Amino acid sequence: MAPALQASGIVKRYGPLLANDGIDLDVARGEVHAVMGENGAGKSTLMSILYGMQAPDGGTIRLDGVAVRFRSPAEAIAHGLGMVHQAFKLFSSLTVWENIVYGREPRRGPFIDGAAARRAAVALAERYGLAVDPGALVARLSVGVRQRVEILKALYREARVLILDEPTAVLTPPERDVLFAVLRRLVVDGRSVIFVTHKLDEVLAISDRVTVLRAGRVAARMTTRETSAREIVRAMTGRVVADRPDRVSMPQGAALLHAEAITVRGDGRVLVADANLSVNGGEVVGIAGVAGNGQTELVEALVGLRAVASGRVQVNGRDVTQSDVAARREAGLAYIPEDRAAVGTAPTASAADNLAMGFHRRPPLRRGWKLDGTAVRDWARRLIARFDIRIGSERTPVATLSGGNMQKVVLARELSHAAPVLIAEQPTRGLDVGAAEFVHGELLAERARGRAVLLVSAELSEVMALSDRVLVMFGGRIIADLPAAQADEERLGLLMAGRPGVAA
Amino acid sequence: MSLPPRVPSVVLAVGFAVVAGAVLVAASGGDPLAAYWQIAVGALAPDNLPNTLNWAVPLTGMALAVAIPLRGGMVNLGGDGQLVLGGLVAALVPLYLPLPGVLSMFAAILAAALVAGLYAALAAWGEVRHGVPMLISSLLLSYPAMGLASYLSGFPLRDRSSGLPQTVMIPPDARLPPLGDVLNVGAFAILVIAIAVVVFDRRSVVGYELRLRGLNPRFARYGGIALGRQAVATMFASGGIAGLTGATIVLGAQFRFTDGALVTPNYTWSGLMAALLAGGEPVGTIGAALFFAALQTGGFAMQRETAVPRVLTMVLQALVILFLAARHGLRRRAAP
Ligand SMILES: Nc1ncnc2c1ncn2[C@@H]1O[C@H](COP(=O)(O)OP(=O)(O)OP(=O)(O)O)[C@@H](O)[C@H]1O
Ligand SMILES: [Mg+2]
Numbered sequence: 139m140a141p142a143l144q145a146s147g148i149v150k151r152y153g154p155l156l157a158n159d160g161i162d163l164d165v166a167r168g169e170v171h172a173v174m175g176e177n178g179a180g181k182s183t184l185m186s187i188l189y190g191m192q193a194p195d196g197g198t199i200r201l202d203g204v205a206v207r208f209r210s211p212a213e214a215i216a217h218g219l220g221m222v223h224q225a226f227k228l229f230s231s232l233t234v235w236e237n238i239v240y241g242r243e244p245r246r247g248p249f250i251d252g253a254a255a256r257r258a259a260v261a262l263a264e265r266y267g268l269a270v271d272p273g274a275l276v277a278r279l280s281v282g283v284r285q286r287v288e289i290l291k292a293l294y295r296e297a298r299v300l301i302l303d304e305p306t307a308v309l310t311p312p313e314r315d316v317l318f319a320v321l322r323r324l325v326v327d328g329r330s331v332i333f334v335t336h337k338l339d340e341v342l343a344i345s346d347r348v349t350v351l352r353a354g355r356v357a358a359r360m361t362t363r364e365t366s367a368r369e370i371v372r373a374m375t376g377r378v379v380a381d382r383p384d385r386v387s388m389p390q391g392a393a394l395l396h397a398e399a400i401t402v403r404g405d406g407r408v409l410v411a412d413a414n415l416s417v418n419g420g421e422v423v424g425i426a427g428v429a430g431n432g433q434t435e436l437v438e439a440l441v442g443l444r445a446v447a448s449g450r451v452q453v454n455g456r457d458v459t460q461s462d463v464a465a466r467r468e469a470g471l472a473y474i475p476e477d478r479a480a481v482g483t484a485p486t487a488s489a490a491d492n493l494a495m496g497f498h499r500r501p502p503l504r505r506g507w508k509l510d511g512t513a514v515r516d517w518a519r520r521l522i523a524r525f526d527i528r529i530g531s532e533r534t535p536v537a538t539l540s541g542g543n544m545q546k547v548v549l550a551r552e553l554s555h556a557a558p559v560l561i562a563e564q565p566t567r568g569l570d571v572g573a574a575e576f577v578h579g580e581l582l583a584e585r586a587r588g589r590a591v592l593l594v595s596a597e598l599s600e601v602m603a604l605s606d607r608v609l610v611m612f613g614g615r616i617i618a619d620l621p622a623a624q625a626d627e628e629r630l631g632l633l634m635a636g637r638p639g640v641a642a
Numbered sequence: 643m644s645l646p647p648r649v650p651s652v653v654l655a656v657g658f659a660v661v662a663g664a665v666l667v668a669a670s671g672g673d674p675l676a677a678y679w680q681i682a683v684g685a686l687a688p689d690n691l692p693n694t695l696n697w698a699v700p701l702t703g704m705a706l707a708v709a710i711p712l713r714g715g716m717v718n719l720g721g722d723g724q725l726v727l728g729g730l731v732a733a734l735v736p737l738y739l740p741l742p743g744v745l746s747m748f749a750a751i752l753a754a755a756l757v758a759g760l761y762a763a764l765a766a767w768g769e770v771r772h773g774v775p776m777l778i779s780s781l782l783l784s785y786p787a788m789g790l791a792s793y794l795s796g797f798p799l800r801d802r803s804s805g806l807p808q809t810v811m812i813p814p815d816a817r818l819p820p821l822g823d824v825l826n827v828g829a830f831a832i833l834v835i836a837i838a839v840v841v842f843d844r845r846s847v848v849g850y851e852l853r854l855r856g857l858n859p860r861f862a863r864y865g866g867i868a869l870g871r872q873a874v875a876t877m878f879a880s881g882g883i884a885g886l887t888g889a890t891i892v893l894g895a896q897f898r899f900t901d902g903a904l905v906t907p908n909y910t911w912s913g914l915m916a917a918l919l920a921g922g923e924p925v926g927t928i929g930a931a932l933f934f935a936a937l938q939t940g941g942f943a944m945q946r947e948t949a950v951p952r953v954l955t956m957v958l959q960a961l962v963i964l965f966l967a968a969r970h971g972l973r974r975r976a977a978p
Contacts, residue, residue, distance in 0.1 A: 508845050509847050
């Protein structure tokens with residue numbers, strides 16, 4: 139039987155850069171096929187070609203043995219492809235069922251048959267065990283549920299091959315388990331899934347086969363049952379990646395970041411309630427919690443991007459409660475924000491412009507009223523080299539970078555502030571194994587230099603491995619403050635679900 | 643460091659507009675080639691060039707006044723009010739502030755820029771402090787300013803010997819010295835401003851901060867740029883340039899403030915179009931302003947020499963913008 143999807147010799151050039159250099163990929167019916175590779179290896183490029191978003195410079199695509207050529211995603215959808223992007227494309231002011239049937243509504247005469255559409259949505263959701271409320275407004279849904287809506291939307295259009303590009307980056311562990319259960323049902327149903335991810339444990343858990351890309355070429359094809367994490371990593375990087383660095387015990391210094399009774403209100407709700415925290419020099423404090431429980435708002439209040447209703451913030455011994463972002467940064471705060479494209483960079487600006495931000499008001503970049511162009515360029519080149527950012531030149535807009543390399547731009551800039559306090563929100567989201575290890579190493583190096591690190595991460599393993607203490611947020615409150623030794627996965631899981639009584 | 647210029651799409655838009663304009667002329671029974679020829683001659687023949695430049699000076703000033711905030715993603719629609727305030731102040735200072743000649747001229751220019759700048763900054767302050775969108779407030783603030791100027795020049799400060807609502811003539815030694823037959827020293831002032839804007843945009847810390855705000859305001863805020871203060875300062879500079887433009891017209895050409903004389907030529911709106919055409923990038927804005935000035939001056943000649951009315955040039959201007967916007971809109975839809 140012909141493979142459900144077979145791509146051969148796919149080539150894609152961006153100027154001098156060969157993003158895809160003759161890639162062959164075949165995906166059988168009823169399999170989960172993982173695609174792995176370092177940041178910038180060409181995974182997203184390949185997926186966008188399969189889905190008709192970009193035209194390849196060479197190569198052919200066959201579906202069930204028939205050659206196809208898509209000029210748009212609409213054509214790909216018509217041929218039974220579906221894709222769930224990392225940045226969801228839903229209408230947030232519409233309901234779940236409206237989003238699911240959008241563009242293919244069941245009709246009665248000239249009108250949309252709402253009842254039939256709802257029924258169809260419910261039936262589909264039940265069939266694959268995707269729990270959603272069809273009448274809910276998308277704007278109110280958590281990320282995990284939004285993703286389910288995206289999947290339902292693809293299934294409603296009868297997708298036989300479903301492409302998921304880093305679908306678990308934004309999910310909590312329970313949400314991820316639900317997703318995997320859904321994927322299993324899909325393949326039992328004879329559909330195929332292409333699964334792009336950086337997470338080895340997920341690949342081992344869910345996939346049947348793995349295709350590993352390196353620098354735009356296929357580096358290896360493996361059957362999951364017969365391979366190991368170590369082998370996949372070797373294929374991706376061409377070397378053996380060091381294990382997670384050890385957290386040697388450190389003498390702790392004074393409290394460098396200190397927040398007292400922080401309360402944040404917004405949309406008529408209390409988003410953060412009476413939060414207290416303190417991070418000492420030489421300490422990593424992790425904040426665990428399901429996304430949307432006030433972590434983002436708390437961090438924004440700490441860095442000065444969001445007004446507090448009450449409370450006090452101290453950075454490096456200075457009270458900065460009344461200060462703006464610039465003054466807090468001046469006092470000694472660096473910040474890696476959760477959303478690199480919306481907050482952490484200006485994607486259409488060059489890497490040099492992005493890397494200069496925050497350094498542009500002091501020498502050597504600033505000279506009197508002038509911004510020294512040469513200094514800006516040299517500074518950018520230094521950081522690009524030091525952090526191994528894969529980019530054409532410092533003049534390249536960061537929007538063209540792969541997800542991981544864009545994150546490195548943010549990291550490079552914020553880590554070079556050498557600020558006493560570093561707040562890192564989801565710092566390894568979307569990074570490949572090697573890059574994630576690099577970031578972990580850098581965070582621990584900050585700690586070893588006697589700096590204070592506040593780490594917010596949805597990734598429990600990351601929080602547990604790096605933190606000296608773990609705080610858990612639920613419903614806007616910090617409901618637990620545990621030393622590392624007591625923070626095991628089970629206990630944190632219960633706390634994150636808001637059940638401190640059981641966890642104690 | 644700066645973005646690549648969007649030259650190809652601009653050239654294409656101009657090309658489309660020229661073709662569409664030709665169709666329009668032909669459809670109404672005119673000869674498109676003759677019309678375009680007259681525009682070119684009327685704008686660029688050696689005898690006419692000074693006129694074109696004279697028209698280009700205030701247009702460039704007003705274009706820069708829009709381009710500066712636009713670079714940071716802000717829109718100043720209050721150019722008319724700021725231009726008029728500048729012109730009014732420039733006329734009143736030499737008349738009512740007893741200063742010796744040249745000093746009076748400099749004081750008039752400075753005061754004009756200052757008053758108009760503060761007035762524009764008011765719109766930014768309203769947005770920062772009270773959340774009134776600047777797009778609206780800058781436009782609305784224009785009307786009281788023009789109303790005040792109209793009242794003052796029409797009643798308390800009116801030149802009784804004249805039939806028009808206008809002030810008396812300012813003393814000759816407070817006027818901007820002429821340069822040749824048509825131009826005056828005001829052209830130098832705008833040239834210096836234009837160079838300064840380009841240099842600041844490319845080389846300065848404030849230019850960098852403004853540009854990055856335009857590209858992503860959330861990133862700028864995250865990086866420590868105080869958006870509120872920046873908005874007020876930017877609008878002050880923008881209004882100041884508009885006011886200075888008004889001052890150069892009053893002190894260099896009209897020698898008095900006449901109600902309506904500054905707004906009828908539509909410098910503000912042509913300037914806005916020039917700035918939009920270049921997306922706020924200063925060099926492009928200046929180029930577009932010169933282009934529009936040539937088009938409009940040529941339009942007068944065309945109207946004189948052929949039966950085609952001058953409106954055609956305004957239509958062309960609008961079409962260029964429209965085609966450009968359509969192209970960008972289309973491209974955005976094709977690559978989300
Ligand atoms: N529009 C573009 N213009 C120029 N270069 C591009 C463009 N899109 C991608 N690239 C380059 O192509 C290469 C492959 O990018 P791609 O996004 O496919 O990587 P990826 O494997 O998905 O990486 P990541 O894991 O970081 O998401 C990168 O070097 C990237 O910079
Ligand atoms: Mg990618």
